Amino acid sequence: MEVSIILKLTALNALCFLGILSKDIMALEPSFDVPIVNITVVAGKTAVLPCSIDSLGDFKVVWTDQYSTLLTLDEKRIIDDERMVLDRPHTKDWNLLLHDVKYDDRGRYTCQINTMPIKTKTIELIVLVPPTILDSSSTDLTAKEGDKVTLTCNVTGIPRPTVQWFRKPHADSRDQHKERVGINGEILIIHNISRYCDGIYECVAFNDVPPAVNRVISVMVEFPPEVWLDNRRMGQSRGKETILECKVTAFPQGVTVWRYQGQDLINSDKYRVEVYQDRGHMVILSVRIVNLTREDFGQYSCFASNGFGMDEETMTLYEFIPASKAQPVVTTTTVPILSTTVSKRNRLLRPSIYDDKEFVPYNPSGNGHNPGNDSLSDGQLFGFKCTGAIVRICAQYSMNNSGTTRHTGMYNSATLLITLICVLDVFCFLRS
Template identity: 45%
Template sequence: MRIFILLLVRYTCAFQAGALVEEEPKMPLFDKTTLNITAVAGETAILPCSVERKGDEHKIIWLNPRKTLISREDSRFIDDSRISVERPKVRDWNLMIREVRYNDSGEYMCQINTKPHVEIKRINLFVKVPPEILEYWTSTEIEVIEGTTVDLMCNATGVPIPVVTWYKQSNLLKGADQNDGGEESTLIGEVLILHNISRYCDGIYECNAENGVLPMATRKFEVTVLFPPEVDVPTKRIGQSIGKETILQCKVSASPQESIVWTKNGSALPQKYKYWTQLYDEGHHEKTLNLNIIDIDKDDFGYYTCEASNTLGRDSETMILYEYKIITQPRPRITTPPWRPSPRTSQDYDPNIITPHYYPGSRGQVGSVYYNYNSVAVSSWTNCDGVLIVTFVFVCFINQFSMG
């Protein structure tokens, strides 16, 4: 009997000890640290939630920022196929949001129903949105009359709020105001105002919206400034000879460029081979129209007018083409006075010196000298192109004697 009582007491103690163990089960290990998660719109956001020793009696639920039940365990309770509970590991109960949107931002809660109170892990989701420019505010092709005011609007959205910077044909626009450093400030803002716009202000304007989230948003505006024609004839008078050819030049600034013509004496030029024009594009708003006239005759001389017109007005300039006569003069006649050496007498004669002179009775014979009617005469010519030429002339004279 004593042995039976001892066994009964032993089993009773063991049963009570087991009962005590079952009454104190192990509690789940739940990370309750608050997290901040940042995601870009359109990408996938993962909100982590991890539990150790969860057990079957504890349940995991997810609540969205509006306190709506998203899921219980791994079952989804909302009609949004973008959202699901993913479990890459046994302890993980992560909430995955695909193609996340800005309105998905807010505080999410992962809860486990432990006793005596519910354990909560809070996760703040921040969704960044790339900049976007609203297209319906302003047209991208703008025509404006010179001297008026133009407003270019670049209304941009995004998270965080984007900064809008203005450029003109890839050059950063700067304003007249100056910052503390004394430099011109950059034109920043959603609206660009062009006061008293001139023809030199037209072109391509570009606004860039940036908020640190790629891609950057860009929009271009093509601004065309309209103004009436302005005609300039560089040369007001041109002279040319008959049978020659010439070119008359006319420069026109206008927007739009519609009509440029040459007229003569107020009438249209006849359609002849001798009149033909060439149009050159000299840059934005400027053109040159040349009138070529070949084989000029008397009918081609007169007043020529360059006329330009568009929807805003017209302008003209006139020039004159006149006959240029070439005056030919006879070639000048070059004369050299005759060389007349001083005569010498026979007493001055020196046989070692050749001195040409005229004989008083024979002045037509240049360079001859007669000495006492001898039969020899000497003639000398000096310095012909730097060469001294001496000629000896032998002359025989027959003295006529009267025969007695």
């Protein structure tokens, strides 16, 4: 009886102990501490796939990829890929590091705990790839004017890159402005290409994953020559020298000459021919003609040709005869000088055309000057007084026996007018 009671009590205690133990085990069951996230990384960089576990206990942790390939077990790498490393900066961290990420590494990775049932945490690895231009893209090319030209710029990248096209003139052109051409895309088609469409074409690929990449393609267009003349007529005197110039655009450059009377002009004592490279496909052809004679005047032509055509322009060199200079006409005017006999006191006033004190005796009869008739009944001398060197103004004037002068109102007004004119001239000179 007592034995059975003891056995029952022992069994009851065992059941209680097992119940308490099972509760403790359930309370210490491992769990993931970090929520599920997606990881985005640029190709070539290092990806960190986080996995943090609480209360792991004696359970094991493994990493697998999207193909269920076992990558790590606890702290050991299972797969033969040295780029994969298990990183444990803290006790509960079981992070998977993937160095030098490649685009093929993208996909789903799983961190697992070998509980019953198995606990898992899935992470999606997204790999971005910068744009790359493939070698199959177009290279430098030469086309004929009027041809159809197709330029390609094959690119790869994640996300898919956008391709834009630009054009700028060749390096030897003065205008180096780059302009946008065509529409976005890997192919640029130029219909009926002309000489004005040649240049450096550039495709730029970008997808917001730096760096953007570009490729330049040189396009050359072959076309026949075109001759330009700045002047179609030029004059020069005999014995002088002159220079004739023409501009020729062509690709490729061929024969370019100056011609006179059907003969090509070459370097000699008479002619000096020079060619200058200008911008783009343009050259300047000049000929210097020295010691011009009558035989040098006439029609000169600038001729150019290549394998695609020819062009010619003509200009006239004529003799320039300067107009003779007109000689100034000099006229001589003889001014008669009237001599008169005046009284002794009148000779004291020595007349001069530049002297303000000039005194001209006055003859009221109008029949010439009679000596001795200059004196009036009151003993005064009467005549004309003139003033001014540039503008001469004369007015009636009288002088008494004592030598005192008396000006008329007309004389005083004339003197004032000349003074005002002089002041005005000085004022205008100072303002200018």
